[in-house]
Amino acid sequence: MTDPFPCRINILLGMFTVCLLCTSAENQCKIHKEMADCSHLKLSQIPADLPSNITALNLSHNQLKGLPPANLSRYQQLVALNAGYNLITKVDTALCQNLPVLKVLNLQHNELQQMSEKYYCHCASLIELSLASNRIEEIRGDPFLNLKNLTVLDISHNILKSVKLGSQPQLQSLQELLLADNKIIHLENVELYFLNKTSLEVLDLSSNPLKNFQTGCFRVIANLHALLLEKVPLGPELLEKLCSELSGTGIQTLLLRNIQLSSISNTTFSGLSMTNLTSLNLASNGLSIISNGAFASLPQLEHLNLENNHIFHLTALTFFGLSNLESLNLKKSLIGTNSSKFSIIDDLSFHWLGRLEHLIMEDNCFSEITPNTFTGLSSLRYLTLCNCSTDLKTVTNKTFSSLFNSSLISLNLTKCGIIRLQEGAFSSLRSLQVLDLGLNQIDQELRGYELKGLDSIEMIYLSFNKHLSLGKNSFSFVPSLRKLFMRRTALNIPDFAPSPFHSLQNLTVLDLSNNNLANFGEDILDGLHNLENLNLQHNNLARLWKRVNPGGPVLFLKHSVSLQILRLDSNGLDEIPVNAFRGLSKLKYLGLGLNNLNFFPWSVFDDQRSLDILNLHKNLITSVEKPVFESVFKSLKTLDMSANPFDCTCESISWFINWINVTNTSITDLSSEYICNTPPKYHGSFVTQFDNSACKDMAPFRVLFIINTTVILVFIFIVMLVRFQGWRIAFYWNVSVNRILGFKEIDKVGEQFEYDAYIIHAKKDENWVVKHLIPLEESSVRFCFEERDLEAGLPRLEGIIDSMKRSRKIIFVITQYFLKDPWCHRFKVHHAVQQAIEQSQDSIILIFLEDIPDYKLNQTCLRRGMVKSHCILSWPAQQERVTAFRQKLKVALGSSNKVN
Numbered sequence: 002m003t004d005p006f007p008c009r010i011n012i013l014l015g016m017f018t019v020c021l022l023c024t025s026a027e028n029q030c031k032i033h034k035e036m037a038d039c040s041h042l043k044l045s046q047i048p049a050d051l052p053s054n055i056t057a058l059n060l061s062h063n064q065l066k067g068l069p070p071a072n073l074s075r076y077q078q079l080v081a082l083n084a085g086y087n088l089i090t091k092v093d094t095a096l097c098q099n100l101p102v103l104k105v106l107n108l109q110h111n112e113l114q115q116m117s118e119k120y121y122c123h124c125a126s127l128i129e130l131s132l133a134s135n136r137i138e139e140i141r142g143d144p145f146l147n148l149k150n151l152t153v154l155d156i157s158h159n160i161l162k163s164v165k166l167g168s169q170p171q172l173q174s175l176q177e178l179l180l181a182d183n184k185i186i187h188l189e190n191v192e193l194y195f196l197n198k199t200s201l202e203v204l205d206l207s208s209n210p211l212k213n214f215q216t217g218c219f220r221v222i223a224n225l226h227a228l229l230l231e232k233v234p235l236g237p238e239l240l241e242k243l244c245s246e247l248s249g250t251g252i253q254t255l256l257l258r259n260i261q262l263s264s265i266s267n268t269t270f271s272g273l274s275m276t277n278l279t280s281l282n283l284a285s286n287g288l289s290i291i292s293n294g295a296f297a298s299l300p301q302l303e304h305l306n307l308e309n310n311h312i313f314h315l316t317a318l319t320f321f322g323l324s325n326l327e328s329l330n331l332k333k334s335l336i337g338t339n340s341s342k343f344s345i346i347d348d349l350s351f352h353w354l355g356r357l358e359h360l361i362m363e364d365n366c367f368s369e370i371t372p373n374t375f376t377g378l379s380s381l382r383y384l385t386l387c388n389c390s391t392d393l394k395t396v397t398n399k400t401f402s403s404l405f406n407s408s409l410i411s412l413n414l415t416k417c418g419i420i421r422l423q424e425g426a427f428s429s430l431r432s433l434q435v436l437d438l439g440l441n442q443i444d445q446e447l448r449g450y451e452l453k454g455l456d457s458i459e460m461i462y463l464s465f466n467k468h469l470s471l472g473k474n475s476f477s478f479v480p481s482l483r484k485l486f487m488r489r490t491a492l493n494i495p496d497f498a499p500s501p502f503h504s505l506q507n508l509t510v511l512d513l514s515n516n517n518l519a520n521f522g523e524d525i526l527d528g529l530h531n532l533e534n535l536n537l538q539h540n541n542l543a544r545l546w547k548r549v550n551p552g553g554p555v556l557f558l559k560h561s562v563s564l565q566i567l568r569l570d571s572n573g574l575d576e577i578p579v580n581a582f583r584g585l586s587k588l589k590y591l592g593l594g595l596n597n598l599n600f601f602p603w604s605v606f607d608d609q610r611s612l613d614i615l616n617l618h619k620n621l622i623t624s625v626e627k628p629v630f631e632s633v634f635k636s637l638k639t640l641d642m643s644a645n646p647f648d649c650t651c652e653s654i655s656w657f658i659n660w661i662n663v664t665n666t667s668i669t670d671l672s673s674e675y676i677c678n679t680p681p682k683y684h685g686s687f688v689t690q691f692d693n694s695a696c697k698d699m700a701p702f703r704v705l706f707i708i709n710t711t712v713i714l715v716f717i718f719i720v721m722l723v724r725f726q727g728w729r730i731a732f733y734w735n736v737s738v739n740r741i742l743g744f745k746e747i748d749k750v751g752e753q754f755e756y757d758a759y760i761i762h763a764k765k766d767e768n769w770v771v772k773h774l775i776p777l778e779e780s781s782v783r784f785c786f787e788e789r790d791l792e793a794g795l796p797r798l799e800g801i802i803d804s805m806k807r808s809r810k811i812i813f814v815i816t817q818y819f820l821k822d823p824w825c826h827r828f829k830v831h832h833a834v835q836q837a838i839e840q841s842q843d844s845i846i847l848i849f850l851e852d853i854p855d856y857k858l859n860q861t862c863l864r865r866g867m868v869k870s871h872c873i874l875s876w877p878a879q880q881e882r883v884t885a886f887r888q889k890l891k892v893a894l895g896s897s898n899k900v901n
């Protein structure tokens with residue numbers, strides 16, 4: 002038996018090789034224009050099949066051990082080469098020979114240790130070189146001698162013990178030398194000699210354990226602008242030494258962050274008096290004591306950062322001499338003393354700072370703001386006091402009176418614990434444009450005088466306060482306002498006109514969200530012609546739009562024709578009036594999410610033809626109907642209709658699915674949040690899985706269905722009509738035909754009849770006729786009574802026909818006998834009806850002597866329907882009604898014969 006395993010192993014090996022080949026395939030590099038990105042590919046050699054004209058090559062995060070020139074020589078036009086995060090231990094001399102135009106070489110995070118003189122001798126065109134995060138301990142000789150154009154050299158995060166990078170002046174073009182996080186302890190003149198000819202501007206020595214500066218060391222690099230010494234544990238003494246070394250240099254920026262400086266005396270910075278220092282950063286030093294006049298030697302200083310310290314006390318002399326200061330950052334630096342949680346700011350502490358524009362005092366704890374705290378800050382433009390614990394519960398007309406002469410344009414009082422604004426609280430701030438009072442505890446009625454004097458105000462932020470109550474004059478003194486925010490303020494808006502906002506003609510943004518507002522009049526936005534952005538989300542406006550609202554739906558948007566952004570989310574809305582958005586033709590964003598909307602009136606969105614974003618997220622929408630959405634969907638860029646209980650039937654969403662399939666509109670969470678609720682067959686499945694093809698054939702079927710049904714119904718109707726009313730049709734048809742064909746009319750004016758009526762009766766009713774009808778002849782009525790009036794000699798049939806023709810009307814006396822008398826109901830009835838038809842007459846009078854059901858009467862060719870109702874008479878059972886019967890009969894006899 003042969004062992005199957007070798008065979009399997011071969012196959013496995015084969016697959017493995019294929020896999021190796023495919024992972025090392027060089028075409029995985031991403032090429033964009035002339036840049037090739039081959040990072041994160043586990044490469045162990047440089048790809049050889051990239052376009053030869055690339056100018057930038059990223060080989061970072063691979064497993065390269067070196068940069069062999071052989072492969073690189075293909076890329077002669079390379080300007081930038083990033084070989085960071087590899088395993089490179091040495092740089093080949095020929096590297097730069099093969100890359101003649103290389104300007105940027107990044108070798109950070111490699112394993113470089115030794116720095117041979119030859120490495121960069123051909124790299125004259127280099128402008129930036131990064132050797133950060135290697136293991137370089139010492140630089141011997143002059144490896145950088147030829148880098149005449151180098152401007153940035155980064156050797157941070159190595160283990161250098163000395164700044165010495167060469168033995169003779171070199172690196173003429175060097176501007177930034179970054180040596181942070183090394184092991185440099187001393188700065189000595191000889192070591193810096195190689196920089197004698199440079200125009201070095203930035204020297205970063207942060208995070209080095211510096212202990213000593215040799216006298217004159219910084220004079221060698223006299224052009225130095227910025228010295229960065231973050232996290233160098235200098236302490237006050239060494240700092241003073243450093244400052245005196247910097248005297249007379251071009252130093253402009255000193256970063257002294259986190260250098261363990263707990264106090265500053267009046268001599269600490271005196272060495273800097275002979276400089277033009279403009280920027281000093283002393284942040285995060287635990288600084289608690291600043292002597293009077295400590296900054297007196299820094300008259301050129303423009304920016305002072307004292308953030309994150311623990312200063313006990315600012316006196317009227319602390320900032321003495323800082324007459325050019327433009328910005329002062331005191332954020333989180335006045336956080337109490339050893340004995341108190343409040344730091345102390347003396348009156349007039351800032352009065353030297355006549356040019357200060359930015360004063361940042363966030364996150365502080367100081368005792369109080371007095372009428373002289375900010376005195377002298379005549380150039381101040383931005384003041385932030387947010388999150389300050391001071392005794393600022395009530396802002397009075399004195400609080401900021403010290404800024405009376407300033408040009409303050411922005412005041413940030415967020416989170417200051419303010420409870421009340423007194424009248425004239427900001428009346429000193431006539432230039433103020435932005436006032437932030439958010440996140441306080443303000444609880445009051447705004448009567449208007451609180452904001453009086455804010456003549457230039459454009460934005461007031463009052464959101465997140467305790468309770469605000471508005472009146473009709475709340476904003477009367479700030480007509481220049483453009484943005485007003487009152488989110489979550491338990492707002493109370495009066496229901497009567499004029500609205501509190503009526504004076505704000507220039508208002509563009511109004512935020513009334515999260516207030517549980519349930520009631521306001523339809524004129525609340527009257528006059529806000531420029532309103533572009535209205536936030537009304539998280540209120541309780543459902544009732545305002547209900548049809549059953551007393552007085553009808555409140556169309557409160559009708560005045561805001563400039564609206565572009567409208568948020569009405571989370572309002573419990575379940576109805577939208579058809580005119581809710583009428584005229585809002587500039588609307589770009591409409592938010593109606595998180596409501597209870599199901600039904601939309603057709604054409605409700607008809608004016609929103611340039612809408613970009615429509616949010617109907619989480620409503621109760623079941624169907625997406627074409628007449629509602631077709632026009633608004635046309636311009637839409639983003640639609641969010643997710644999380645609705647869609648009814649996945651052809652009627653409800655077929656049109657929507659068709660639209661989704663062809664639209665370019667981005668539909669939020671389409672693949673995950675559009676789920677069918679009904680019918681049971683589709684419950685829980687995605688709307689996109691709905692089989693829309695079944696709906697396509699619906700249209701023709703429907704037409705066919707409608708036509709079929711109509712035909713059948715019409716047919717049934719006709720059959721029923723003929724069955725039950727056929728005689729009437731025939732009768733009227735005949736009457737009409739006769740009339741149209743112009744048979745002579747007997748009832749013409751002046752025509753005379755011999756008789757008023759011909760009486761038809763059964764033989765057995767003769768007695769009744771003689772007794773009750775004939776007596777009527779006394780009153781100028783003349784009947785034709787067969788037994789009496791038929792001319793003798795004429796054959797009987799002709800006699801009857803002739804007599805009928807000579808009578809104006811024909812009276813039928815209807816009894817059971819009449820119905821049974823064939824002579825009567827066949828021949829006579831036929832002729833009477835015939836006569837009525839031919840002569841266009843309604844000449845028949847029926848007298849019922851007893852109750853005869855219709856169906857029995859119908860067996861003769863007579864029908865009640867052929868006879869006018871007043872020509873149908875019943876013989877009364879009671880004697881006293883006989884007179885009335887006679888009267889009726891006379892009326893019937895006198896009536897016109899015409900069919901009306």
Ligand SMILES: *[C@@H]1O[C@H](CO)[C@@H](O)[C@H](O)[C@H]1NC(C)=O
Nearest residue numbers: 034035051052053054055056
């Ligand atoms: C670079 O070479 C590729 C082909 O290798 C070519 O398509 C492209 O146009 C070239 N780019 C330039 C700027 O010459």
Ligand SMILES: *[C@@H]1O[C@H](CO)[C@@H](O)[C@H](O)[C@H]1NC(C)=O
Nearest residue numbers: 102124125126127149150151
């Ligand atoms: C150095 O820069 C100068 C001026 O920018 C330029 O003329 C010169 O060619 C550059 N030298 C090299 C070797 O690229």
Ligand SMILES: *[C@@H]1O[C@H](CO)[C@@H](O)[C@H](O)[C@H]1NC(C)=O
Nearest residue numbers: 170190194197198217220221
């Ligand atoms: C630096 O070079 C200048 C000449 O460029 C020379 O006068 C000065 O003495 C040198 N400084 C030091 C410390 O060698």
Ligand SMILES: *[C@@H]1O[C@H](CO)[C@@H](O)[C@H](O)[C@H]1NC(C)=O
Nearest residue numbers: 266267268271292293294297
């Ligand atoms: C520095 O302060 C000390 C007292 O602390 C004072 O005697 C000295 O005159 C001050 N020096 C300057 C230059 O103000």
Ligand SMILES: *[C@@H]1O[C@H](CO)[C@@H](O)[C@H](O)[C@H]1NC(C)=O
Nearest residue numbers: 248249250251252275276277
């Ligand atoms: C400071 O600036 C002034 C004016 O710009 C200049 O005359 C002076 O030499 C500068 N001082 C230093 C030490 O650079």
Ligand SMILES: *[C@@H]1O[C@H](CO)[C@@H](O)[C@H](O)[C@H]1NC(C)=O
Nearest residue numbers: 397398399402423424425428
């Ligand atoms: C400040 O308000 C008080 C009353 O609260 C008033 O007497 C005083 O005149 C006001 N001062 C200014 C400058 O308006």
Ligand SMILES: *[C@@H]1O[C@H](CO)[C@@H](O)[C@H](O)[C@H]1NC(C)=O
Nearest residue numbers: 385387413414415435437462
């Ligand atoms: C006021 O300061 C707070 C906190 O830093 C900030 O969030 C807010 O945006 C500032 N207000 C203004 C109007 O800049």
Ligand SMILES: *[C@@H]1O[C@H](CO)[C@@H](O)[C@H](O)[C@H]1NC(C)=O
Nearest residue numbers: 456479480481482506507508
């Ligand atoms: C409203 O804005 C216009 C145009 O910017 C301006 O001219 C007008 O003075 C402003 N109205 C008020 C009351 O500030």
